[in-house]
Amino acid sequence: MTISREDCLARDVADPLAFARARFIVPHDLIYLDGNSLGALPATAPARLADVVSREWGEDLIRSWNKNDWIGLPARLGARIAPLIGAGANEVIVADSTSVNLFKLAAAAVRARAPRRVIVSEIGNFPTDLYVLQGLEDLLGGAIELRMVPRCALMDALDDSVALIALTHIHYKTGEIHDMAAIDDRAHAVGALVLWDLSHSAGAVELHLDRDGADLAIGCGYKYLNGGPGAPAFLFVARALQPELHQPLSGWMGHDAPFDFSDRYRPAEGIARHLCGTPVVLGMAALEEGLKTFDGIRMGDIESKSAALGDLFLSLVAERCSDAGFIVSCPPSGERRGSQVALRHPEGYAIMQALIASGVIGDFRAPDVIRFGFAPLYTRYVDVWDANHRLAEIVAQRTWQQDRFRIRAAVT
Amino acid sequence: MTISREDCLARDVADPLAFARARFIVPHDLIYLDGNSLGALPATAPARLADVVSREWGEDLIRSWNKNDWIGLPARLGARIAPLIGAGANEVIVADSTSVNLFKLAAAAVRARAPRRVIVSEIGNFPTDLYVLQGLEDLLGGAIELRMVPRCALMDALDDSVALIALTHIHYKTGEIHDMAAIDDRAHAVGALVLWDLSHSAGAVELHLDRDGADLAIGCGYKYLNGGPGAPAFLFVARALQPELHQPLSGWMGHDAPFDFSDRYRPAEGIARHLCGTPVVLGMAALEEGLKTFDGIRMGDIESKSAALGDLFLSLVAERCSDAGFIVSCPPSGERRGSQVALRHPEGYAIMQALIASGVIGDFRAPDVIRFGFAPLYTRYVDVWDANHRLAEIVAQRTWQQDRFRIRAAVT
Numbered sequence: 015m016t017i018s019r020e021d022c023l024a025r026d027v028a029d030p031l032a033f034a035r036a037r038f039i040v041p042h043d044l045i046y047l048d049g050n051s052l053g054a055l056p057a058t059a060p061a062r063l064a065d066v067v068s069r070e071w072g073e074d075l076i077r078s079w080n081k082n083d084w085i086g087l088p089a090r091l092g093a094r095i096a097p098l099i100g101a102g103a104n105e106v107i108v109a110d111s112t113s114v115n116l117f118k119l120a121a122a123a124v125r126a127r128a129p130r131r132v133i134v135s136e137i138g139n140f141p142t143d144l145y146v147l148q149g150l151e152d153l154l155g156g157a158i159e160l161r162m163v164p165r166c167a168l169m170d171a172l173d174d175s176v177a178l179i180a181l182t183h184i185h186y187k188t189g190e191i192h193d194m195a196a197i198d199d200r201a202h203a204v205g206a207l208v209l210w211d212l213s214h215s216a217g218a219v220e221l222h223l224d225r226d227g228a229d230l231a232i233g234c235g236y237k238y239l240n241g242g243p244g245a246p247a248f249l250f251v252a253r254a255l256q257p258e259l260h261q262p263l264s265g266w267m268g269h270d271a272p273f274d275f276s277d278r279y280r281p282a283e284g285i286a287r288h289l290c291g292t293p294v295v296l297g298m299a300a301l302e303e304g305l306k307t308f309d310g311i312r313m314g315d316i317e318s319k320s321a322a323l324g325d326l327f328l329s330l331v332a333e334r335c336s337d338a339g340f341i342v343s344c345p346p347s348g349e350r351r352g353s354q355v356a357l358r359h360p361e362g363y364a365i366m367q368a369l370i371a372s373g374v375i376g377d378f379r380a381p382d383v384i385r386f387g388f389a390p391l392y393t394r395y396v397d398v399w400d401a402n403h404r405l406a407e408i409v410a411q412r413t414w415q416q417d418r419f420r421i422r423a424a425v426t
Numbered sequence: 427m428t429i430s431r432e433d434c435l436a437r438d439v440a441d442p443l444a445f446a447r448a449r450f451i452v453p454h455d456l457i458y459l460d461g462n463s464l465g466a467l468p469a470t471a472p473a474r475l476a477d478v479v480s481r482e483w484g485e486d487l488i489r490s491w492n493k494n495d496w497i498g499l500p501a502r503l504g505a506r507i508a509p510l511i512g513a514g515a516n517e518v519i520v521a522d523s524t525s526v527n528l529f530k531l532a533a534a535a536v537r538a539r540a541p542r543r544v545i546v547s548e549i550g551n552f553p554t555d556l557y558v559l560q561g562l563e564d565l566l567g568g569a570i571e572l573r574m575v576p577r578c579a580l581m582d583a584l585d586d587s588v589a590l591i592a593l594t595h596i597h598y599k600t601g602e603i604h605d606m607a608a609i610d611d612r613a614h615a616v617g618a619l620v621l622w623d624l625s626h627s628a629g630a631v632e633l634h635l636d637r638d639g640a641d642l643a644i645g646c647g648y649k650y651l652n653g654g655p656g657a658p659a660f661l662f663v664a665r666a667l668q669p670e671l672h673q674p675l676s677g678w679m680g681h682d683a684p685f686d687f688s689d690r691y692r693p694a695e696g697i698a699r700h701l702c703g704t705p706v707v708l709g710m711a712a713l714e715e716g717l718k719t720f721d722g723i724r725m726g727d728i729e730s731k732s733a734a735l736g737d738l739f740l741s742l743v744a745e746r747c748s749d750a751g752f753i754v755s756c757p758p759s760g761e762r763r764g765s766q767v768a769l770r771h772p773e774g775y776a777i778m779q780a781l782i783a784s785g786v787i788g789d790f791r792a793p794d795v796i797r798f799g800f801a802p803l804y805t806r807y808v809d810v811w812d813a814n815h816r817l818a819e820i821v822a823q824r825t826w827q828q829d830r831f832r833i834r835a836a837v838t
Contacts, residue, residue, distance in 0.1 A: 039480075039484050041484070041485050041487075044487070046487060048487065048488045051488050052483075052487055052488045054484075054487065055479065055480070055483050055484035059479055059483075060476065060479050060480050060484075063475055063476070063479050063708070064472065064475070064476060067467065067471055067472050067475050067654070067712070068451075068467070068472050070655075071464075071467050071471075071654055071655055072451050072453070072466075072467035072472075073453050075453075075456070075458060075460065075464055075466065075787065076460045076463050076464045076787060076789065077782075077787070078655065079655075084655055084656075110522065110523070110526065110703070111522070111677065111702060111703025111704060111706075112703055112704075113675065113677030113678065113679075113702045113703035114522065114526060114675060114677070114702055114703055117674070117675055121565060125565070137689060138689065139689075141678050141681070141684075141687050141688065141689065142677045142678035142679075142703065144689055144690075144691070145676045145677060145678055145680075145681060145691035146675065146676060146677055146702075148676060148690070148691045149673075149674040149675060149676030149691065150674060152672070152674065152676075153533060153537070153565075153566070153674035154565075154566070155569075157567075162689065187687075236704070242479070242483055242707070242708055243482075243483055243490065243491075243496060243704075243707035243708070244496075244704045244705045244706040244707040244708070244709075244710075245706075246706070247703070260564070261561075262529070262561040262562060262564060262565035263525065263526060263529055263558065263561060264557045264558060264560060264561030264564075265523065265525030265526070265554045265557060265558055266525065266553050266554035266557055267525075267554075268557075269553070269557060272553075273792065274792060275553050275599075275791060275792055276553065277549060277550065277551075277553065277556055277574065278556075278560070279556070279557035279560045279561065290523060290525045290526055290558075291522070291523025291524055291525035291526055291554065291659070292523060292524075292648070292655075292656045293656045294523075294656040294657075294658070294706055294709050295654070295655035295656040296475070296654055296655070296656070296708040296709050296712055297656075297706050297708050297709050298656075300479070300708055370489075375487065375488060375489070377488065379687060380685070380686060380687055
């Protein structure tokens, strides 16, 4: 039974999250399936940024640190993120980039678990995660050892030499979800800590960090959290671990009394010790508007719709592009997949270029993966249908071949 | 001979930088002498931010990384900062916070100078600098040793055990300027590297990093560079040192080919290896407008006016507040002082509160220092006169005493 465009329009009418699309400004001429790379613009963000720039910066100037509570932004935004990931308000704070936060927490974790010296991560993990762990390994010389193992060998790699296992919860390319509770349990059984990168999870699926025994987590502000380009990132430290964790980027904002201007660092009591430099106010203001797009949203609805949109896309590919040579390279079932799908094709790059030229924005990951994200707050079922329709036209008419040599010439 | 308000108005007329004030939006009802903490709003910043938010983010979305050259922001802004500090365009890049950049470069420096293990810094240096060096020392266990010595003992502390000396070029509280060339020479004579924190220097005085033999530097975007609250920071690595320096925050943006998504970090060739995570686009766009306020400005004029404004303020204090109990705690001569002055007074906090209530914004640094900054692009001689006039009134009428107990109650 074929899925019609009308079927999809009907699903949009019945969608409990349909109202949330009005919280964004999405260009009329685009089908934007790349919210997993950069979330769409919250409708309130332009006015908020204008106010922060012209009034808070321009008029109130330095007084804004107190008057407009700039100093409270990292904790306030952390408290907004906490319920989206199943954490307590005092367990999350916003600071720096995902990469920098990974360095902080990984360094703190191996120190807390010394003399254990092994960090386990996954081959094919998001590159910056591996690079940052490699940088820590290099810096500490022989004091720690990074073991990168395939996904299938992760559980067996956990033994009592392991200080930390650092994984991305939802894989950036395949969308495959790790079983957080199972890995936390296994790691804890051997005395290791777990650090989750939630960059492709927060705002896309329902998370229960506290329930699932998570120790540490980091995540990105500019994907599903809609915080704007290069938005600051967040980090999570479970309450019970907070007193024993000491991160090395001990800048003044993590000091117990930053404005005492003493010569000796003394870490703040709680999660604030994981701050480093001065908060990036403009980026945090934009992220706050992004986080407000989740006001009143049930994360269960988010997860259900993420899965349903991806399932719909894959069904339509099977129905209409079965001869095109695509290999589905994501879990076929929405339960094991984040809010994204991935297809492999030898001409993936050219196909994605043709799709973008037709007004459908997805992205390409080398060497041959085309990737579509379905940010559930603003993506409609009919968008999925229309995107697939254009994909089917492109592969049927092989229009991407016409552009192939030109595109190849342009990128080499 | 007393200095009259008319004298100051005449100096403003003759000021070769007078035209630059129109590049800023400064509130009419304020005398803003805190540009050393947060620079004023560039007149072009509101429109630029509105465009970045609504068009680049809202309409162009993910395509902006190429279309609007978001990916080029760190290097483009570095190239704008370079001439302000006497560096080559490929020696400066914008990234992260001052604190994070200090960690990167200090870690890279001690690694490059191993087996030397000593880092020298100054007692009373800006706290975050000391805290970050302490964090690095803790992380590396016994591998390095931080020696904090008084300013007068810095030269003698340099011997062949020293890997790095890390100093703030202009002291945040006293405004005293270190002799960059002399310290660079002495450090190089014993084989050590030098890392300068230029947070209170860049945009306030004329700098010649290349001429003076500087190795490494970091600096702040939100003070004299007018980049907005929490603006991203910059870092400098001398061209000759770039190949041998490896910083540990090896995120994907410092990779030689970030979009190859390989599992192994390979640092970029030049200054780009000092990037870590995704650039903070909103903050960088604002900083770019801040940097444009220096277009066509001679840094010699900047330095002359900084010195002249501070000298004027101190002359007026001597003339009109000589009985008020102030102790000048900055160098009396503009040549040895940054674009700021500092006065000590046992009731400094209450006096600054009274000044702020009267519309003169300076700041207070514990325990007893009131501090005034004279950002030379938008501060007028008449502003200095008016600020001093209000200060003289406040101390003559002892109006600050009326507020003292109320203020004390509010801050404790």
